[in-house]
Amino acid sequence: MVKRKRLLILGGTGEAADLAAKAGTISGVEVITSLAGRTRQAAISSTPGRIGGFGGVAGLREYLQEQEIDYLIDATHPFAAQISGNAAQAADDCNIPRLMLLRPAWEMIPGDNWIEVKSNEAAARVLPSLARRIFLTIGRQELANYAHLKNLWFLMRMIEPPLPDTPVPPGKLLLEKGAFSLESERSLLGEYDIGAIVSKNSGGDATYGKIIAARELGLPVVMVQRPLMPNGEKVTDVETALSWLKNRLLV
Numbered sequence: 295m296v297k298r299k300r301l302l303i304l305g306g307t308g309e310a311a312d313l314a315a316k317a318g319t320i321s322g323v324e325v326i327t328s329l330a331g332r333t334r335q336a337a338i339s340s341t342p343g344r345i346g347g348f349g350g351v352a353g354l355r356e357y358l359q360e361q362e363i364d365y366l367i368d369a370t371h372p373f374a375a376q377i378s379g380n381a382a383q384a385a386d387d388c389n390i391p392r393l394m395l396l397r398p399a400w401e402m403i404p405g406d407n408w409i410e411v412k413s414n415e416a417a418a419r420v421l422p423s424l425a426r427r428i429f430l431t432i433g434r435q436e437l438a439n440y441a442h443l444k445n446l447w448f449l450m451r452m453i454e455p456p457l458p459d460t461p462v463p464p465g466k467l468l469l470e471k472g473a474f475s476l477e478s479e480r481s482l483l484g485e486y487d488i489g490a491i492v493s494k495n496s497g498g499d500a501t502y503g504k505i506i507a508a509r510e511l512g513l514p515v516v517m518v519q520r521p522l523m524p525n526g527e528k529v530t531d532v533e534t535a536l537s538w539l540k541n542r543l544l545v
């Protein structure tokens with residue numbers, strides 16, 4: 295009996311779940327999906343998997359060797375730079391073919407009023423000059439960067455509440471998971487009298503409605519740019535990632 299090739303997908307995104315489901319139908323492939331465990335509501339695949347960190351590069355390298363992984367596809371969030379860096383190093387150390395599935399970033403178009411910044415710290419510095427009521431959509435892990443802005447009011451949307459003892463700026467927590475329609479985003483901005491938005495440039499369709507709504511209303515968007523990702527092969531959609539995998543199986 296021919297041994298099946300083992301594919302490890304570093305997941306948590308919708309693209310990762312879609313990839314896992316489709317890769318699992320390929321003859322001769324066994325798919326394992328790993329979730330970082332940062333949110334209990336990450337996009338879960340139907341394939342066997344694990345939840346939790348590996349323990350840095352050394353831990354991931356040991357896992358790849360123990361589980362006899364043949365291929366690794368990094369389909370984590372575009373802002374999961376540390377995980378992607380660890381994956382690149384561990385896969386290279388083990389001489390395992392690696393691919394990044396990275397959804398395209400949003401691009402500014404006519405009518406957008408973006409202030410592009412490199413970090414949440416930089417975003418916090420520009421907010422006092424923009425508006426008093428801010429829609430903050432950067433996830434729970436970065437809230438502390440805005441906690442000192444006591445004279446501003448924040449509508450903070452995230453999937454899960456911040457961890458205990460996390461410094462949180464004044465305002466309201468809104469616990470919701472996308473996708474969000476354009477209509478609902480328009481309504482939300484109006485209901486809370488929002489004057490500016492802070493967003494990561496995550497890309498994709500699920501949360502793009504807020505960007506369209508801001509464009510329509512003439513609101514500034516402080517756009518936190520993506521971190522640098524490791525070198526290596528990158529694709530932007532699931533079908534191209536599947537083609538990459540099928541081509542490796544033919545070698």
